[in-house]
Amino acid sequence: MFARMEDEEEGEMKSKMIIKSDDPIGQDILSGNLLNLEGSLIVMNNPENKFIIEVYCDKANAVEIEWTFTDPNNDNALMTAAYNSGTIKLGKKDDALAEYWYQHQTYVITKDESNTLKATTKINNYMSAIQFNPSGVGGDDFIIEANVKDSEGKIIKIVKSQLLTVVRKMQFDDLYNMRGVRSLLQYASSANIQKYFNEAFIIYEAPSTSIELEDRFSIKYLAQYDRNNTLTHEYRWTEIAAPVDYNPPIRKSNGNIVATEKLTEEEKANCNSQSVKDKADSWKNRMLRLIKECQENWINDVKLENSIVSIDSYHIMYGNDDDPDMDYNPFLPCTGVPITIGGFTTYVGFGLWYIEPVGGMNMGNGIAAIPAWVEDDADLSNVIAHELAHTTNDVVNGRPIMYRYDFGPGDHSQTVREGLMEPMPYKHSDIIKLSDIEIKILKGYKK
Numbered sequence: 001m002f003a004r005m006e007d008e009e010e011g012e013m014k015s016k017m018i019i020k021s022d023d024p025i026g027q028d029i030l031s032g033n034l035l036n037l038e039g040s041l042i043v044m045n046n047p048e049n050k051f052i053i054e055v056y057c058d059k060a061n062a063v064e065i066e067w068t069f070t071d072p073n074n075d076n077a078l079m080t081a082a083y084n085s086g087t088i089k090l091g092k093k094d095d096a097l098a099e100y101w102y103q104h105q106t107y108v109i110t111k112d113e114s115n116t117l118k119a120t121t122k123i124n125n126y127m128s129a130i131q132f133n134p135s136g137v138g139g140d141d142f143i144i145e146a147n148v149k150d151s152e153g154k155i156i157k158i159v160k161s162q163l164l165t166v167v168r169k170m171q172f173d174d175l176y177n178m179r180g181v182r183s184l185l186q187y188a189s190s191a192n193i194q195k196y197f198n199e200a201f202i203i204y205e206a207p208s209t210s211i212e213l214e215d216r217f218s219i220k221y222l223a224q225y226d227r228n229n230t231l232t233h234e235y236r237w238t239e240i241a242a243p244v245d246y247n248p249p250i251r252k253s254n255g256n257i258v259a260t261e262k263l264t265e266e267e268k269a270n271c272n273s274q275s276v277k278d279k280a281d282s283w284k285n286r287m288l289r290l291i292k293e294c295q296e297n298w299i300n301d302v303k304l305e306n307s308i309v310s311i312d313s314y315h316i317m318y319g320n321d322d323d324p325d326m327d328y329n330p331f332l333p334c335t336g337v338p339i340t341i342g343g344f345t346t347y348v349g350f351g352l353w354y355i356e357p358v359g360g361m362n363m364g365n366g367i368a369a370i371p372a373w374v375e376d377d378a379d380l381s382n383v384i385a386h387e388l389a390h391t392t393n394d395v396v397n398g399r400p401i402m403y404r405y406d407f408g409p410g411d412h413s414q415t416v417r418e419g420l421m422e423p424m425p426y427k428h429s430d431i432i433k434l435s436d437i438e439i440k441i442l443k444g445y446k447k
């Protein structure tokens, strides 16, 4: 893909500017139509991305090109207003140190050190070229100008690019569904999801097919995956939750070593004792470790990365109250001992860890899992868009999909309580839009 600006004089083409992607697959320049914008969209998930600008000019006295650009509406993100990790800065405006121009092939550039906005290259055989590194904030826009000069330094021709708007892109390698669980092909389509991200200048490219997972990966509870069980492929809650005699000893801050987790007769008679609380805590931590391990094994065995996956349920203790196994109580009779999970207080071996079923899971590596219980069209669209928004700062192939700040604590919006990342109250059967602050964050701004 390339963007082209042709300049016609007296009916014949005399000069032209061609903008090419540095990336050999050429997917970094998209049509502005995708966001109902003029010109082209330039994809800047990688803030170091550069574009090759070539200018052809047939004027015999043309000697060099002075390259510069304008910011239409003068509204590009200030360096101080945008994401800045110290090494990665998305905003460039008013940053005296920001570099925009880089040498392309043999077209040596000369720069005035006091002004990084401009650079000059020589014309050779009616052509010159340079590389342009724009800012990385969604919505920033540029018009590149090539001032063609003669040997006296007089501008004899100005060639301008079309409007170039910075976007970032979400692209998933695959869409999967567990066997027996509905495919998300329709719900995860661009037609359904792109609208959430238009204002954030994010292009969502939907997977075109849904791949059904093999039986061994198609289990009821993803986070109870047992890679060594060739029959059911899944741990049963009654097995994994059973207290064990000695698993493993825990050393308390006072130096005492406490064996876990099975209660002694003495402890059963005194549920409020510290040793019962310690065992409850140890049991909880063992369950959470297992959940994490099961999930990681499942991701590794499926070879899942950068994908959307339609699952049955996440884990029995995360709101799936129709399962008889859930009633198995491993901590009789001390069921009232409180345990804290993710800031949420519940009781050991009793009921569900979360009253509401988990709506969706961002599992890192650009993976969004959507459970089957979400059925309403609008709810399902919201859950998918919410999880996809989480994946944007996941790391895939060693690099964040796109650089941005967290929306809020836990990458939700607890401080705002509106928008798609933490809607309060949750509006069922209603499309929920990203809030202004969430859109700002997704574009690459600070809050």
Ligand SMILES: [Zn+2]
Pocket (backbone or CB within 6 Å): 386, 390, 412, 421
């Ligand atoms: Zn979330």
